[in-house]
Amino acid sequence: xxxxxxxxxxxxxxxxxxxxxxxVNDYCDKVMASKLKSKKLDHSSKLIGNVEQQFxxxxxxxxxxxxxxxxxxxxxxxxxxxxxxVKKITIDSAWIVCQYAGDFNxxxxxxxxxxxxxxLKIPQTITSGREKKLAGHISFMDGRVSMPRNSPPLVQHRxxxxxxxxxxxxxxSFLMHDVHPFRGDGERRSFSFxxxxxx
Numbered sequence: 567x568x569x570x571x572x573x574x575x576x577x578x579x580x581x582x583x584x585x586x587x588x589x590v591n592d593y594c595d596k597v598m599a600s601k602l603k604s605k606k607l608d609h610s611s612k613l614i615g616n617v618e619q620q621f622x623x624x625x626x627x628x629x630x631x632x633x634x635x636x637x638x639x640x641x642x643x644x645x646x647x648x649x650x651x652v653k654k655i656t657i658d659s660a661w662i663v664c665q666y667a668g669d670f671n672x673x674x675x676x677x678x679x680x681x682x683x684x685x686l687k688i689p690q691t692i693t694s695g696r697e698k699k700l701a702g703h704i705s706f707m708d709g710r711v712s713m714p715r716n717s718p719p720l721v722q723h724r725x726x727x728x729x730x731x732x733x734x735x736x737x738x739s740f741l742m743h744d745v746h747p748f749r750g751d752g753e754r755r756s757f758s759f760x761x762x763x764x765x
Contacts, residue, residue, distance in 0.1 A: 567736075569643075569647065576646075576647045578736035579727075579735055582732045589630075589631040598619065609661045614672060614674045619663075620664070622660065623662060628657065628660045640763065641655070650765045656763075657761050658677060659759065661757065661759075662756070663758060664753055664755050669754075674742070675740050677760050678739045681761070682736045682737070683758045686755040686757065689754055701746055703727060704735070707723060729756070
């Protein structure tokens with residue numbers, strides 16, 4: 567696990583296995599292909615983003631295709647950041663976010679102790695750099711700012727990442743973050759989760 571500590575809270579970054587990416591994408595494709603499943607699992611009303619489609623990952627499917635990897639990554643994060651061995655991890659919720667041109671997620675936080683976002687598909691215009699500077703990127707923000715405003719900042723309060731397929735970011739649930747819109751064709755697909763941790 568690679569750890570980033572641009573400010574107080576640390577952001578962990580790991581790479582998902584190709585089989586996991588494939589399994590989650592298969593689940594997503596099956597849900598999107600069924601109007602009944604898409605409607606039943608729709609999660610849009612619970613989330614803040616201006617996004618085309620968002621739906622939950624059922625507990626049984628999460629357990630089958632993601633749970634082992636997520637729990638391993640959370641344990642690694644706590645060990646790397648705090649030197650703490652985690653006793654118990656409870657996944658609170660997990661969902662898929664399918665974004666298209668113009669979709670975005672405004673600054674927000676999550677529930678739980680620890681959250682994460684993993685990337686499943688990225689439009690070619692983002693990966694090739696044909697989009698504007700931050701288009702399709704995720705930014706994490708710390709609330710502190712340096713004063714006075716006309717002097718160089720004494721603390722870094724924003725860390726931005728250009729996502730790649732397979733990236734999984736782990737971070738404290740209270741850490742504010744947002745997702746910038748993009749303009750090109752294609753789908754920016756990711757999954758997110760919230761968890762409660764006892765250490």
